[in-house]
Amino acid sequence: MRNDVxxxxxxxxxxxxxxxxxxxxxRQTVNAIETGRYSPSLPLAIAIARMFGQPVEEIFHVDHxx
Amino acid sequence: xSTTSPESPARGRRGNRAGRWVTPAFALVLGVFFxxxxxxxxxxxxxxxxxxxxxGYAALLAFLGSRVEVVGLLRGDTTDERAGQIHLRAAAFAFxxxxxxxxxxxxxxxxxxxxxxxTFAGLCAIAGVSLIGxxxxxxxxx
Numbered sequence: 001m002r003n004d005v006x007x008x009x010x011x012x013x014x015x016x017x018x019x020x021x022x023x024x025x026x027r028q029t030v031n032a033i034e035t036g037r038y039s040p041s042l043p044l045a046i047a048i049a050r051m052f053g054q055p056v057e058e059i060f061h062v063d064h065x066x
Numbered sequence: 067x068s069t070t071s072p073e074s075p076a077r078g079r080r081g082n083r084a085g086r087w088v089t090p091a092f093a094l095v096l097g098v099f100f101x102x103x104x105x106x107x108x109x110x111x112x113x114x115x116x117x118x119x120x121x122g123y124a125a126l127l128a129f130l131g132s133r134v135e136v137v138g139l140l141r142g143d144t145t146d147e148r149a150g151q152i153h154l155r156a157a158a159f160a161f162x163x164x165x166x167x168x169x170x171x172x173x174x175x176x177x178x179x180x181x182x183x184x185t186f187a188g189l190c191a192i193a194g195v196s197l198i199g200x201x202x203x204x205x206x207x208x
Contacts, residue, residue: 025148041147
């Protein structure tokens with residue numbers, strides 16, 4: 001699953017650590033989400049979407065190519 | 067995207083702060099226990115080795131747990147849902163390895179007619195019953 005978290009975080013001038021603190025997760029988890037190694041749960045995805053003021057589907061994109 | 071959340075995403079690290087010391091403290095207690103046992107058995111070398119080993123492990127967990135993620139996981143940190151998932155998957159992997167070893171031990175024990183065969187069979191039975199029980203409970207709850 002692809003996502004725009006890194007781009008949105010950069011635009012918001014937030015570090016990974018700052019975003020992690022705001023979301024209540026570890027910095028490593030933010031990094032894992034940004035690099036696509038970890039797909040967040042629905043509650044966390046919604047929390048991320050709310051933080052950036054965008055719908056979840058605008059941030060997370062299901063990659064149909066397998 | 068996972069719809070299951072072992073930990074709330076909003077769960078901070080504050081709640082786990084006290085829990086972070088449980089595993090290092092337990093390692094220290096184990097070290098002291100093995101030290102006393104070895105001293106009673108008149109094995110001073112083994113006593114100091116055990117104490118040093120467990121004290122070193124406890125120190126590693128206590129001082130590097132917040133800086134190195136893997137050490138933090140060893141310490142039992144579940145700071146967020148990803149850490150919780152890593153714990154679950156690591157435990158499942160360890161369980162599979164254990165079952166493989168127990169099953170192999172049981173089969174080899176049968177072949178060489180070892181007295182340990184019954185022990186391996188009992189442990190395999192415990193693992194199997196635990197797995198079935200977990201399936202029953204989790205299928206109802208989830």
